[in-house]
Amino acid sequence: xxxxIQIAQESCMKPIAxxxxxxxxxxxxxxxxxxxxxxxxxxLWERLKGRPDGKLVLVTAITPTPAGEGKTTTTVGLGQALxxxxxxxxxxxxxxxxxxxxxxxxxxxxxxxxxxxxxxxxNLHFTGDIxxxxxxxxxxxxxxxNHLHQGNELGIDPRRVVQKRVMxxxxxxxxxxxxxxxxxxxxxxxxxxxxxxVASEVMACLCLAEDLMDLKERLARIVVAYTYDxxxxxxxxxxxxxxxxxxxxxxxxxNLVQTLENTPAFVHGGPxxxxxxxxxxxxxxxMGLKLADILVTEAGFxxxxxxxKFFDLVCPYAGFKPDATVLVATVxxxxxxxxxxxxxxxxxxxxxxxxxxxxxEKHLENVKKFGVPLVxxxxxxxxxxxxxxxxxxxxxxxxxxxxxxxxxxxxGGKGGIELAKCLLExxxxxxxxxxxxxDWQLPIKEKITTVAREVYGAAGVDFAKEAEGAIENYEKLxxxxxxxxxxxxxxxxxxxxxxLGRPHDFTVHVKEVRLSAGAGFVVVLMGxxxxxxxxxxxxxxxxxxxxxxxxxxxxx
Numbered sequence: 390x391x392x393x394i395q396i397a398q399e400s401c402m403k404p405i406a407x408x409x410x411x412x413x414x415x416x417x418x419x420x421x422x423x424x425x426x427x428x429x430x431x432x433l434w435e436r437l438k439g440r441p442d443g444k445l446v447l448v449t450a451i452t453p454t455p456a457g458e459g460k461t462t463t464t465v466g467l468g469q470a471l472x473x474x475x476x477x478x479x480x481x482x483x484x485x486x487x488x489x490x491x492x493x494x495x496x497x498x499x500x501x502x503x504x505x506x507x508x509x510x511x512n513l514h515f516t517g518d519i520x521x522x523x524x525x526x527x528x529x530x531x532x533x534x535n536h537l538h539q540g541n542e543l544g545i546d547p548r549r550v551v552q553k554r555v556m557x558x559x560x561x562x563x564x565x566x567x568x569x570x571x572x573x574x575x576x577x578x579x580x581x582x583x584x585x586x587v588a589s590e591v592m593a594c595l596c597l598a599e600d601l602m603d604l605k606e607r608l609a610r611i612v613v614a615y616t617y618d619x620x621x622x623x624x625x626x627x628x629x630x631x632x633x634x635x636x637x638x639x640x641x642x643x644n645l646v647q648t649l650e651n652t653p654a655f656v657h658g659g660p661x662x663x664x665x666x667x668x669x670x671x672x673x674x675x676m677g678l679k680l681a682d683i684l685v686t687e688a689g690f691x692x693x694x695x696x697x698k699f700f701d702l703v704c705p706y707a708g709f710k711p712d713a714t715v716l717v718a719t720v721x722x723x724x725x726x727x728x729x730x731x732x733x734x735x736x737x738x739x740x741x742x743x744x745x746x747x748x749x750e751k752h753l754e755n756v757k758k759f760g761v762p763l764v765x766x767x768x769x770x771x772x773x774x775x776x777x778x779x780x781x782x783x784x785x786x787x788x789x790x791x792x793x794x795x796x797x798x799x800x801g802g803k804g805g806i807e808l809a810k811c812l813l814e815x816x817x818x819x820x821x822x823x824x825x826x827x828d829w830q831l832p833i834k835e836k837i838t839t840v841a842r843e844v845y846g847a848a849g850v851d852f853a854k855e856a857e858g859a860i861e862n863y864e865k866l867x868x869x870x871x872x873x874x875x876x877x878x879x880x881x882x883x884x885x886x887x888x889l890g891r892p893h894d895f896t897v898h899v900k901e902v903r904l905s906a907g908a909g910f911v912v913v914l915m916g917x918x919x920x921x922x923x924x925x926x927x928x929x930x931x932x933x934x935x936x937x938x939x940x941x942x943x944x945x
Contacts, residue, residue: 393498393501393504393508394509396501396502396649397504397507397649398940400504404424405419405421405645408647408651409429411653412479413680417430418436419645420642422516423510425507425510425647426516426646427644428644429643429645429676430642431600437676437680440679442678442679443477443677443681443684444684445678445710445711446683446685446686446711446715447687447696447699447711447714447761448686448714448715448717449687449688449692449695449696449699449714449716450691450752451716451717452690452726452752452879452880452889453691453722454721454722454880455725456719456722456724456731456734457722458722459500459719459797459798462503463768463805463808464480464687465499465503465504465652466502466798466802466805467685467795467808467809468480468648468652469648469650469652470805470809471685471809472650472652473650473802473803473809474810476682477682478683478684478685479652479653479677479683479684479685480648480655480684480686481656481684481686483657483689484515484519484644484657484658484669485498485512485515485659486659487514487519487558488559489559489922490513491558491930491933492922492929493928493929501799501801502797502798502799503797503802503804503805504648505646505647505648506646506647509944511656513941513944515644515656517639517640518595518640518657518658519557519586519592520557521637521640522589522592522595522637523557523586525633525634525637526586526590527554527555528632529624529627530552530553532629533627534569534576535576537577538576538577543626544616544617545615545622546614546615546616547577547579549615550614551613552611553583553584554581554582554584555584555585555588556586557586557587559585559921559922559923559924561921564582564921566580567579567580567581583921584920585661585920585922587661590611590905591608591637591907592659593660593907594607594611594908595637595640595641596666596668596669596670596671597666597671597703597706597908598641598672600672601641604634604637605634606630607907607909608629608630608634608907609623609624610623610625610906611624611907612904612906619862621866623906624907641670642672643655643673643676644657650801650802653680653681655669655673655674655677657673661689662688662690662694662698663689663694663918664919664920665874665876666698666699666702666703666910667688667689667699668686668688668699669686674707675707685715690879691879693752693755693844696714696755696756698874698875700759700823700826701825701872702872702874706909710821711759711761711821712816712821713812713815713816713819713821714761714763715763715765717768717795718765719770720773720777720781721734721773723741723745724742725745725889726745727740727742727745727746727890728741729741735772737774737777739776739777742777742781744890746780747891748890749784750788750891751846751882751891753785753790755843758826758843758844759824759825759826760822760824761821761823762820762821763791764790764812764815765785765792765793766795767782767792767794767795768797768798769794769804778794791814793807795807795808826839827839827840829870829871829872830870832864833864833902834850834852834860836872836873845883845897846892847883847895847896847897848893848894848896850896850899852899853898853899855900855901856913859901860902860911863904868904868906868911871910875912875913875915876913876915876918877916878916883897883916884897884898885916886916899913900915900916900917
């Protein structure tokens with residue numbers, strides 16, 4: 390079978406100006422980045438504000454495994470299928486980070502015959518949004534260190550600087566560094582480090598912003614350090630927000646591309662779901678809801694991470710009320726959750742599927758807690774047996790959840806027709822009673838504990854002394870009513886990646902708590918999660934190449 394990149398390179402794309410025109414955008418509202426990429430001007434959003442919204446559908450998944458689930462592929466294929474059924478549909482995805490593209494995960498543009506294109510551009514630099522975020526973040530870091538060097542009028546305690554620097558690559562050697570060495574002319578020596586750009590609070594600010602001025606105000610609220618008396622120092626104190634917003638004036642505009650079947654696709658914003666809030670930009674989703682009958686978006690990783698943050702954090706800030714959720718699973722992944730090694734997943738194993746269904750059931754329970762109707766998409770693999778498929782579908786039926794197979798990887802939109810019909814039935818027949826899991830006014834520890842118990846299934850939460858101290862300080866400073874954004878492993882409902890399936894009687898460990906006052910949430914680091922990933926033993930970069938004709942290979 391052809392590789393993803395071969396399929397993408399052989400696709401027949403429409404000029405993006407034509408896609409934009411079909412959506413109803415004026416020529417003056419479309420800013421071209423070559424023939425097949427564009428940004429949509431914020432003047433389009435101003436013109437659309439009075440229109441009614443279409444239906445909002447969230448795609449999420451079971452706990453991810455190396456076996457593959459195909460959440461993005463399903464999102465793309467479902468959008469294509471809905472358009473085949475004459476439902477004006479737009480999909481909204483996050484922008485891929487170079488870190489995973491050159492690391493272990495690969496790109497994030499879907500797969501098979503359900504991809505967004507131009508796939509190579511999307512996975513490599515795209516329209517430069519993440520680079521702009523990197524520059525804006527590091528400008529703030531530079532202004533902070535310059536303030537320390539130039540006399541420190543604000544009385545910043547160098548030991549309590551919390552603003553790190555970022556880059557959009559995996560680089561474990563930069564997690565912990567010392568800056569300012571080399572004498573008086575080179576600044577104030579202090580410990581620091583790097584995070585990956587998609588974990589930057591600047592990324593979160595951009596993705597949650599309503600418009601450019603809202604973005605500037607969010608940037609101004611970013612806490613970068615504390616004074617000797619414990620008062621927070623913000624980007625506003627450093628007079629940094631104007632220059633930062635200037636660097637992001639184009640990045641905030643949603644990116645428009647298309648799928649292999651010419652379905653419009655917004656690909657904008659890229660916060661990771663295991664270490665950030667994991668959803669594409671509010672601007673892109675709001676624009677899509679005005680332009681389409683149905684907007685299909687996705688949240689990163691499993692429902693315990695991406696979906697929980699979408700429901701508890703993104704929706705309240707954006708004013709979204711999701712109409713339905715599609716939960717993606719595969720027989721292969723269920724087998725892995727049932728204890729089967731990756732090398733043996735092609736062998737039939739009903740017992741392992743039965744055991745692995747515990748993970749699916751937990752995610753179904755989680756989504757139901759938010760009051761949003763459900764559909765299960767069982768992503769097809771050639772090694773699936775009919776008995777295994779029937780077991781999954783029958784279990785969903787017994788649980789009162791609609792479920793159907795999806796063949797969008799191999800067949801594109803036509804392979805998702807049954808899924809699309811199933812979703813349309815849900816949208817027509819079931820009412821969404823969306824609600825948050827917890828009240829933002831609760832104490833921070835109670836909010837963390839609620840998510841851990843209700844979503845992860847934890848028996849308890851252990852707080853490190855440093856984390857408890859940080860929580861107490863944030864509440865004292867007036868940040869106690871912010872929602873929580875948990876950073877933990879994506880590979881388990883727990884904070885231990887080795888605990889597959891549906892673990893029981895476990896405790897999650899809160900190691901660190903960070904304030905993201907600009908974005909508007911408190912980041913909770915559980916277990917051994919890293920905000921700057923490292924490269925694997927055999928990085929994907931080793932297989933990526935380009936020939937003398939500019940043809941890219943090995944990206945997937």
